[in-house]
Amino acid sequence: MxxxxxxxxxxxxxxxxxxxxxxxxxxxxxxxxxxxxxxxxxxxxxxxxxxxxxxxxxxxxxxxxxxxxxxxxxxxxxxxxxxxxxxxxxxxxxxxxxxxxxxxxxxxxxxxxxxxxxxxxxxxxxxxxxxxxxxxxxxxxxxxxxxxxxxxxxxxxxxxxxxxxxxxxxxxxxxxxxxxxxxxRGSLSGEISVTGRQGHVAYPDQADNPVHRLAPILAALVGTQWDSGTEEFPPTRLQITGIDTDTDAGNVIPGRASARFNLRYSPATTAEALQERITTTLETYAPMAGIHWHHSAVxxxxxxxxxxxxxxxxxxxxxxxxxxxxxxxxxxxxxxxxxxxxxxxxxxxxxxxxxxxxxxxxxxxxxxxxxxxxxxxxxxxxxxxxxx
CATH class of the missing domain: 3.40.630.10 (Zn peptidases)
Known part of the structure; x- marks a missing residue:
């Protein structure tokens, strides 16, 4: 042939x-x-x-x-x-x-x-x-x-x-x-959930906005330098992939908010170390927040x-x-x-x-x-x- x-x-x-x-x-x-x-x-x-x-x-x-x-x-x-x-x-x-x-x-x-x-x-x-x-x-x-x-x-x-x-x-x-x-690279995903108290936007003192509690967590995660990479791998990077609340109404403070993220990580760190650092960030900004993990690749x-x-x-x-x-x-x-x-x-x-x-x-x-x-x-x- x-x-x-x-x-x-x-x-x-x-x-x-x-x-x-x-x-x-x-x-x-x-x-x-x-x-x-x-x-x-x-x-x-x-x-x-x-x-x-x-x-x-x-x-x-x-x-x-x-x-x-x-x-x-x-x-x-x-x-x-x-x-x-x-x-x-x-x-x-x-x-x-x-x-x-x-x-x-x-x-x-x-x-x-x-x-x-x-x-x-x-x-x-x-x-x-x-x-x-x-x-x-x-x-x-x-x-x-x-x-x-x-x-x-x-x-x-x-x-x-x-x-x-x-x-x-x-x-x-x-x-x-x-x-x-x-x-x-490895792939580690997570979903952070924060529960507050729903209310009318005109009466914020009668509600607890979970988005406001979630926002500083996300800002901290986005601003973190996770590692410097290796000779063959670029540094670990985190990307926010979605943010959701339990309401679409423009005049309602939501009662629940969640955010999804993904890390593509290098051998300079481990999934366990990343999870520990992110958990510490949650405890700092919103101790009541929950998180669900999905580790799909090393x-x-x-x-x-x-x-x-x-x-x-x-x-x-x-x-x-x-x-x-x-x-x-x-x-x-x-x-x-x-x-x-x-x-x-x-x-x-x-x-x-x-x-x-x-x-x-x-x-x-x-x-x-x-x-x-x-x-x-x-x-x-x-x-x-x-x-x-």
Whole structure:
């Protein structure tokens, strides 16, 4: 399979995946389609469903170091369809780009890696000594409880040592390959609630305004410097994500107020330390305030290793410049694989349009990504065949 064939096949597969409206947690038939392609490429398929979530593990090879590709087939809702220039689940080629929900996040990556595996199957000697696995879920954009989080222990049991994990998240900023992710920040959310006494705005002495008690708490939290970050991680940042009261009336002092916030935190601190500092702030300004926590991710970072080197070399050789390696962005399913001991690196399409109306990916980039994935597999296979 030459480069043009791979590019055409990856484009066609990406279009077929976009046409399946896999709004989380629905897979809408994406994974069975991928499984057909991987079965033809010599992979064994195991289904790992949990409730409404579809998960699949595909494996090829019996011995040697392991490369695991992690991806998701679910997408976020399309939003107001009237705002799209073309229907979100009808893949449309326009101005050198492919438009459709999931085109960038992350059906292109899934299609590109699948096509790369098909190409490798046509030249089995090129991947001799390397085991390859593909793990896909339809629960990444949603609660992320029944997807990679749930099946990670099964992956460890089935696969044994996972040497390298390539996550197909859209890591690139403006051009394909300009950025790769080598870790992610932790995520800690909270909701503060303050109870007062409802009353008429004209008679504040007969009420107790909970918003006035909540405001200094929020001001203190926003003004806090949590840490200075690390060499690979930016400083921890807090963002207020919502403020609510129990009334919409303009002449009523509310009886209850709440505020939601999120911290993206670095390894320079811990979730427990952040919780302790915030609890102390609450006790200072409003001892009666309550708080509910949701800790969804711990930070992780992979040391530079063969996978990062292979990806960087391939990008520089084929795209023209070495990528920036950082830990920016939101959470990813890499956080469930890193604790298993794998070197985790994320490399995928440009992320400028993800989760937006008219999400799209450059058509040329689909072929480039497929070729890059093929080259990465070949490089890792050569490493796998080296004598100890």
């Amino acid at each position: 030459d480069a043009s064939d791979s590019a055409d096949r990856a484009l066609a597969l990406t279009e077929a995946l976009i046409a399946r409206a896999s709004v989380t947690p629905s897979d809408a038939g994406c994974q069975p389609l991928i499984a057909e392609h991987l079965t033809a490429a010599g992979f064994d398929i195991e289904w790992l469903p949990r409730g409404d979530v579809t998960n699949v593990l595909a494996t090829r090879g019996r011995s040697g170091p392991l490369l695991l590709f992690v991806g998701h087939t679910d997408v976020v809702p399309a939003g107001p369809v009237a705002g799209w220039r073309s229907p979100p689940f009808e893949p449309t080629r326009r101005d050198g780009h492919l438009f459709g929900r999931g085109s960038a996040d992350m059906k292109t990556s899934v299609a590109a890696f699948t096509t790369a595996c098909e190409a490798m199957a046509a030249t089995p000697a090129a991947v001799e000594g390397l085991r390859i696995a593909v793990a896909l879920t339809s629960d990444e954009e949603g609660p992320a409880q029944d997807g990679m989080r749930a099946i990670a222990p099964i992956l460890a049991e089935r696969l044994g040592t996972i040497d390298w994990c390539l996550v197909g998240e859209p890591s690139s900023r403006t051009t394909l390959g300009d950025t790769i992710r080598v870790g992610r 930070p992780f970072a992979s040391d530079a290793g063969p996978l990062r080197q292979a990806i960087s070399d391939v990008i520089e050789d084929r795209i023209g410049s070495a990528p920036i390696a950082n830990t920016a962005g939101g959470t990813s399913d890499g956080r469930f694989i890193a604790p298993l001991g794998a070197e985790v690196v994320e490399f995928g399409p440009v992320n400028q349009s993800i989760h937006q109306i008219d999400e799209n990916v450059a058509i040329d980039a689909i072929g480039q990504l497929t070729e890059a994935y093929e080259a990465i597999i070949r490089r890792l296979a050569r490493i796998a065949r080296r004598p100890d």
